[in-house]
Amino acid sequence: MLFANINEEDLCVLDEFEKKNTLYIEVKTKNRGCICKSCGTYHTDIKEYVLKKITHSIFHNKSCTILYHHRRFLCPGCGKTSMEDNPFCSERNHISDRTIDNILKFLKRYNNPFRAAAEYYDVAVSEVIALFDKYCQMKRLLLRKAICLDEVYFSRKRKKKYVLIILSFANGDILDVLKDRDKRTIASYLRSIDLNERNKVEYAVIDMNDSYREVLPRYLHNATIIADPFHVVSRVGKALDDVRKRVMRRYEGNKKSDGYYLLKYRDEIFFKEELSNEAVYNGHFKTHLSEFQLMRMIKALDKELEEAYDLYQAYLSYNHTDYEDINKALNDLESYIRDCKLSGIEEFIALASTLTFWKTEIVSSFCKVNGDRVTNGPLEGRNSMIKKILKIANGYSNFGRFRNRLMYSLNKNSRHSFEL
Numbered sequence: 001m002l003f004a005n006i007n008e009e010d011l012c013v014l015d016e017f018e019k020k021n022t023l024y025i026e027v028k029t030k031n032r033g034c035i036c037k038s039c040g041t042y043h044t045d046i047k048e049y050v051l052k053k054i055t056h057s058i059f060h061n062k063s064c065t066i067l068y069h070h071r072r073f074l075c076p077g078c079g080k081t082s083m084e085d086n087p088f089c090s091e092r093n094h095i096s097d098r099t100i101d102n103i104l105k106f107l108k109r110y111n112n113p114f115r116a117a118a119e120y121y122d123v124a125v126s127e128v129i130a131l132f133d134k135y136c137q138m139k140r141l142l143l144r145k146a147i148c149l150d151e152v153y154f155s156r157k158r159k160k161k162y163v164l165i166i167l168s169f170a171n172g173d174i175l176d177v178l179k180d181r182d183k184r185t186i187a188s189y190l191r192s193i194d195l196n197e198r199n200k201v202e203y204a205v206i207d208m209n210d211s212y213r214e215v216l217p218r219y220l221h222n223a224t225i226i227a228d229p230f231h232v233v234s235r236v237g238k239a240l241d242d243v244r245k246r247v248m249r250r251y252e253g254n255k256k257s258d259g260y261y262l263l264k265y266r267d268e269i270f271f272k273e274e275l276s277n278e279a280v281y282n283g284h285f286k287t288h289l290s291e292f293q294l295m296r297m298i299k300a301l302d303k304e305l306e307e308a309y310d311l312y313q314a315y316l317s318y319n320h321t322d323y324e325d326i327n328k329a330l331n332d333l334e335s336y337i338r339d340c341k342l343s344g345i346e347e348f349i350a351l352a353s354t355l356t357f358w359k360t361e362i363v364s365s366f367c368k369v370n371g372d373r374v375t376n377g378p379l380e381g382r383n384s385m386i387k388k389i390l391k392i393a394n395g396y397s398n399f400g401r402f403r404n405r406l407m408y409s410l411n412k413n414s415r416h417s418f419e420l
């Protein structure tokens with residue numbers, strides 16, 4: 001159907017022509033008369049026609065403009081004039097309802113920028129944004145049994161560069177986005193939510209950030225706070241990487257040395273969970289070497305580095321353990337923390353304090369919900385989409401709009417509020 005909100009038999013097409021790849025459709029509607037708003041007289045008297053240009057982008061290969069002869073009635077009873085109902089646009093604007101609906105649907109896809117919508121539907125970017133702001137005000141979603149909290153980079157132009165995303169663990173829906181992750185922001189947000197709803201949260205996964213740990217238990221009384229395992233592993237990885245860099249500095253005087261080559265250019269091997277046995281030609285050593293052999297050479301460089309590597313691997317295998325008994329997970333973590341301290345490696349001694357501080361939350365991460373550990377995994381999948389949304393827009397300066405865009409375009413069931 002070419003037009004929404006109007007029956008074909010009510011429409012008189014006066015002319016149709018193309019000019020500069022734009023299709024013009026000149027129309028008026030059948031005169032069904034009107035009831036005067038002032039005196040209530042029904043009449044069909046016309047004072048004049050006002051020509052309205054309406055953007056009606058329903059074709060993909062060309063623009064379309066409706067030239068609408070908008071009828072103005074003149075009441076014979078009281079002499080007042082009134083415009084007939086405009087069936088093409090519900091608003092006092094020049095974009096047809098069908099176009100608005102198309103634009104909003106187009107923006108539902110996260111990788112469609114406002115600019116593309118403007119080009120595609122032949123309206124100004126500012127108008128696309130105004131439509132989005134008007135019809136895509138997203139309400140927060142209800143808290144769930146298991147929620148994930150994580151920061152997401154927003155803008156470098158802002159004092160607070162990160163925003164806080166609250167996600168449903170079960171389906172990855174964005175429940176809300178907060179402007180920053182200050183204690184005060186999180187507290188006032190949670191306080192605004194009804195206690196019954198808050199009490200339904202049983203698990204809250206967080207990255208290792210102090211503010212959550214302090215605030216969440218005050219408002220989520222039934223929630224077990226869980227340190228996201230990926231974040232913990234990356235903390236341990238950072239300790240190993242710091243040792244690597246420290247040892248590497250010793251070789252900086254001789255950039256052609258084997259030690260410098262291994263530590264500077266083959267650092268990816270450190271973080272692999274499994275090393276390959278397959279020998280590949282190595283340009284530096286001019287021979288075939290496997291990752292295993294390279295790792296052996298790396299370990300031979302420095303005693304502390306070797307131990308740091310083994311400690312990192314030990315944490316990976318701890319993290320992969322399937323614990324039936326949470327007390328066992330606690331004992332193993334405590335013994336791991338002792339190993340870190342005993343290593344005497346400064347980076348791992350510092351790590352031991354971090355792990356001690358987060359002990360309860362780390363151990364809780366071995367709890368299972370419907371057979372799975374609760375992690376911030378659902379956000380990992382969202383992160384690349386969020387980055388893309390920022391990139392295609394060249395960043396956002398308006399936080400509210402960014403929040404609406406994320407919730408509108410990334411949540412499968414979100415709807416705009418424009419009614420066709």
Ligand SMILES: [Zn+2]
Pocket residue numbers: 036037038039040041075076077078079080
């Ligand atoms: Zn009247």
